[in-house]
Amino acid sequence: MAIGPRLDLRFTQSLVMTPQLRQAIKLLQSSNLEVTAFVEEELERNPLLERDEKPEGGASVPPPREIVPPPRLDSYDGASAATLPADTEAPLDIGDWSNVYDGEPRFGEGRGGRADFEGDGRGIDELAVERPRTLQEELAGQVRLTFPDPGDRLIAAQLIALLDPAGRLAAADGDIAAAMGCDAARVGEIRARMQRFEPTGLFCRDLQECLSVQLAERNRLDPAMVALLANLELLARRDMRGLMRVCGVDAEDLADMVAELKRLDPKPGAGYDIAPAMAVVPDVLMRAAPVWAGVGGAAEADWILELNPETLPRLLVKRGFHARAQVSATREERAFLAEKFQAANWLVKSLEQRANTILKVAAEIVRRQDGFFRHGVTHLRPLILRDVAEAVEMHESTVSRVTANKYIATPRGNFELKYFFTTAIGGTAGETFSAEAIRHRIRSMVAAETSDDILSDDAIVAALRREGVDIARRTVAKYREALRIPSSVQRKREKAVPA
Incomplete structure (x- = not known):
């Protein structure tokens, strides 16, 4: 058997992940905010790309749209026909168009302002709002009014810096004093005075001290209340008999004490420095089409789906600039222009393919979950990828990838596509x-207890x-825990406590 080098020809097929293919996959699974950020970077990096500045009404190509007809009666199988009993949720009235946005501004309500020209044309989110003061700024102002000594102010500033978002300060006085090179008694005295700052209850070590x-x-900290605060774990378990025995009070007095605790703030620092919640911008807009007479004269309607134009990056490739620049360009410049021209074309094609894929998948989801949009969550059908x-x-x-981080605006609210x-x-x-x-259904049954x-x-x-639901007890327990519903024993104790 001879051993030596040999030259062979082989034909094989393999999937190569090119940079362009990776870019297309990344765009497909990204949210609209991430896509917008990526497009902004490409606009700065690629001189052959430009944003389409034409007004939305003058766009030559309208956003992609899909019309989903209502399912035929014979297309329903046993899964769609089997529904749970209707609950208190009101069905969507297809014939009522008062609460459906049709995408067209009404007279006098457009972006240009009111018809009588008395408004300034700006929305409330465009008006300048004074920035609220942070918790640290509020406390710093109270420190300047409370402590005239510069050393005390320095210790107080350190205590403010150690606060957590809830207003707690778990560090011991001795540790803070050792780090600052001062007496622990002095730190404790300053801390005790700062606990009475507004809001009251800051700089405490735990919940018991805060309350x-x-x-x-x-002036409500009597011996019975002290005993109640020392046994908060009994209150969490709703063990009212144990609390009455520990505090030495009857049921009526205990109910008053619990009501007093409910009026307190367990996290006095949590109300500050809260960033406003980001509004969810849907990728797909859904609305009902004009009603038509279905089988048996029943009123049925199509669903019209279209991509949200606010989330669609509109890009143009500067083909004329590319042609003019190549005339007098050097060899290196032509190679650079060719690379950027190919990248620009691929990006525009990837964005178009992403938009069409999202619309296609969303239309199929709406078709399969038609009962949910017409009658509510009790008619939601099982669905897998x-x-x-x-x-x-x-x-x-x-x-x-398409359904990740994508939202659809429906007459029943905004939903992530993964929800269905x-x-x-x-x-x-x-x-x-x-x-x-x-x-x-489990949540509704517990709420009606x-x-x-x-x-x-x-x-x-x-x-x-x-x-008609064949379900095991452990499955009910798992769903109940996922919904954060306590056990029956805990719920019985909670409902036994006077409001």
């Missing part, structure tokens, strides 16, 4: 139910099985 300071400020992937002829990973994918729960008659619908009729997990299982 004690607030009660002392109100494979079902949508097979319908739109895409891979499951592509559908997963739920597992299936079997029924006693062979039908299936959505896990999200089951969770909603009275203090004399608390449902255990076994009772919830029995009630669901009477409604």
Whole structure:
């Protein structure tokens, strides 16, 4: 057997992840904010890209749109027909268009201002608002008025710097004094005075001390209240008998003490420095089409889907500039222009493909979850990625990327596309139910409880099985814990406490 070098020719197929393909995949799974940030970077990096500054009404190509017809009656299977009992949620009235945004501004309500020219044309979010003072600024002002000594002010500034967002200061006085080279008694005295700052209860080590300071400020820290604060774990378990025995009070006095605690602020520093919540900007807009007479004369309507033009980056490739620049460019400059021209074309193509893919997947989701949009969460159907992937002829990973961080604005509110994918729960008659619908039903059943009729997990299982849902007790317990619903024993104790 001879050993030596040999030259062979082989033909193989392999998937190569080019930089352009990685960019397209990244854009597909990114949110609209991330896409906008990426486009801004490309506009600065690529001289052959420019933003389309044409007004939205003058755009030559309107945003992509899909019309989803109502499902035919014979297209419903057992899963869609099997629904839980209707709850208090009002069904969506397709015939009422007063609460549906049709995308067209009404007379006198456009962006140009009021028809009588009395307004300044600006929205409330465009008006200048004075920046609220932070907690540190509020406390610094009180320190200047309370401590005339510069050394005390320095210690107080250190205590302010050590505060956590809730207003707690868990560090011991001795540790703070050792770090600053001063006496621990002096730190404790300054800390005690700062605990009476506004808001009262800051700079405390734990919840018990925070509530004690607030009660002392109100002159309500009596021995019974001290005993109650020392046994807060009994209050968390709603052990009223144990609390009455420890505090030496009757049920009426204990109810008054608990009501007094509820009026206190357990986290006095949490109300400051709160950043405003970012509004969710939907990627897909959904509205009902004009009503038409369906089978049997019933009023049915199509759903119209279109991409939100506010989230669509509109880019143009400077083809004329590219052609003129190549005339007098050197060899290196032509190579640079060719690279940037190819990158610009690929980016525009990737954004267009991303928009069409999102709209295609969203249309299939709306078609399959038509009952949810018409009747509510009790009609939500089981749905997995494979079902949508097979319908739109895409891979499951592509559908997963499309539905990640994407939102749709519906007449029932804004929802993430991932919300509509739920597992299936079997029924006693062979039908299936959505896990999200089951969770909603469990929440409704618990909300309808009275203090004399608390449902255990076994009772919830029995009630669901009477409604045709074949579910195990451990599944009900898992759903209840996911909804942050206490156990039946805990709920009974909570409802037994006087309001």
